[in-house]
Amino acid sequence: MxxxxxxxxxxxxxxxxxxxxxxxxxxxxxxxxxxxxxxxxxxxxxxxxxxxxxxxxxxxxxxxxxxxxxRYGRTVLDRHRMLFFFFTQALGIPEDRADKEACLMEHAISDESFEKWRSYIASLGLE
Missing domain, CATH: 1.10.10.10 (Winged helix-like DNA-binding domain superfamily/Winged helix DNA-binding domain)
Known part of the structure; x- marks a missing residue:
């Protein structure tokens, strides 16, 4: 879609x-x-x-x-949760700002770029 x-x-x-x-x-x-x-x-x-x-x-x-x-809604939510986790846990961004920024980025990143980012995070053992 x-x-x-x-x-x-x-x-x-x-x-x-x-x-x-x-x-x-x-x-x-x-x-x-x-x-x-x-x-x-x-x-x-x-x-x-x-x-x-x-x-x-x-x-x-x-x-x-x-x-x-x-399926589409779960994909958006999964992106949000993964970005939020990365921002708060790996980067130490405060939760309120991380939530807002994850919401912005979840919509902007392409599927291809997100999957490459997800693979990179997994290779670091952060997923």
Missing amino acids: DKMSKSHEDYLEAIVMLGGAVGSSVRSVDVANKLGVSKASVNKAIGLLKDKGLVEQPYYGDITLTEEGS
């Missing part, structure tokens, strides 16, 4: 973090609270994610990730 906007990746990541997976759902209001956005913003984003086949949501119902949406 092609790379999506930072905003849409954030929605998928938030759904995964809230426990949403294939077969389990989350409420729009919980996604709104997690991301600090309005419920209307969530509904608009979910509509676009539905069009891409990444989530399912019956009319005004709870949000469920499709297989592809779950």
Whole structure:
């Protein structure tokens, strides 16, 4: 799948973090609270994610990730966690700054570059 906007990746990541997976759902209001956005913003984003086949949501119902949406959301979350760990543990960056910067970088780095970085970190025994 092609790379999506930072905003849409954030929605998928938030759904995964809230426990949403294939077969389990989350409420729009919980996604709104997690991301600090309005419920209307969530509904608009979910509509676009539905069009891409990444989530399912019956009319005004709870949000469920499709297989592809779950895979994409987990990938974004894994990137965030790995970057956060590296920043805090290997570089000693304070957690609040590391979290913000990991969120920025998780969206910007290409899949190819991230995999090369992941392999390098693993070769150092830091993974």
